[in-house]
Amino acid sequence: MKITSAEFLTSAPGLRGCPPPGPPEFAFIGRSNVGKSSLINLLVGRRDLAKVSQTPGKTQLINFFSINRAWLLVDLPGYGFAKVAKSARADFNEAVADYLEKREPATLRHTFALIDSRLPPQKLDIAFLGWLAADTASPYSLVFSKADKQSRSKTQENVQRFEREVIATLARPPTARFITSAVERSGRNEILAAISGLL
Numbered sequence: 001m002k003i004t005s006a007e008f009l010t011s012a013p014g015l016r017g018c019p020p021p022g023p024p025e026f027a028f029i030g031r032s033n034v035g036k037s038s039l040i041n042l043l044v045g046r047r048d049l050a051k052v053s054q055t056p057g058k059t060q061l062i063n064f065f066s067i068n069r070a071w072l073l074v075d076l077p078g079y080g081f082a083k084v085a086k087s088a089r090a091d092f093n094e095a096v097a098d099y100l101e102k103r104e105p106a107t108l109r110h111t112f113a114l115i116d117s118r119l120p121p122q123k124l125d126i127a128f129l130g131w132l133a134a135d136t137a138s139p140y141s142l143v144f145s146k147a148d149k150q151s152r153s154k155t156q157e158n159v160q161r162f163e164r165e166v167i168a169t170l171a172r173p174p175t176a177r178f179i180t181s182a183v184e185r186s187g188r189n190e191i192l193a194a195i196s197g198l199l
């Protein structure tokens with residue numbers, strides 16, 4: 001797919017500030033610092049559409065970007081900096097939980113959940129994916145980010161371990177897995193092809 005235009009549309013503090021449902025939305029979620037904004041910039045071929053590396057935990061707004069004037073990329077606030085929460089749901093940020101639970105699948109076509117490819121399965125990611133698979137409706141994929149940080153075989157080892165220890169336990173499996181690097185610019189075509197197929 002060719003990206004002909006990419007524009008910031010709006011920021012929302014919660015579900016109520018989101019744009020009216022209509023254009024298909026593709027959301028990106030993961031721990032703070034996992035590389036969501038960098039991946040969005042890679043996908044659209046712009047260095048600074050999404051702001052990279054703002055103070056972790058400070059980006060609490062849902063950011064919408066209009067692509068090709070036809071569909072939206074959604075940069076969700078990262079999880080991982082909440083204080084001990086009353087429920088698993090609240091731990092992932094109210095706005096994120098609300099958006100992912102309540103946005104209709106006709107609008108929220110797909111969620112890309114980012115996982116740091118360097119790390120063995122992390123408790124918080126496991127808890128988040130458990131919730132995403134069980135309590136939300138839109139299809140989702142996993143994106144193993146920052147693959148340039150280690151050897152290809154180490155990445156494969158981590159992905160396979162994740163497959164065995166985490167994915168096998170999920171109520172709803174991801175529809176695809178991607179391996180990306182914003183530095184090596186890899187994984188871009190695969191994700192854009194997936195989005196294209198869902199439009």
Ligand SMILES: Nc1nc2c(ncn2[C@@H]2O[C@H](COP(=O)(O)OP(=O)(O)O)[C@@H](O)[C@H]2O)c(=O)[nH]1
Pocket residue numbers: 030031032033034035036037038039051052053054078145146147148149180181182183184
């Ligand atoms: N080596 C490497 N660094 C990355 C990659 N993606 C993001 N980063 C770095 O990781 C940090 C956090 O990235 P950012 O996109 O802001 O993460 P976000 O908090 O999930 O939006 C920044 O310093 C990025 O430059 C990647 O694929 N490879």
Ligand SMILES: [Mg+2]
Pocket residue numbers: 036037038051052053054059
């Ligand atoms: Mg970000």
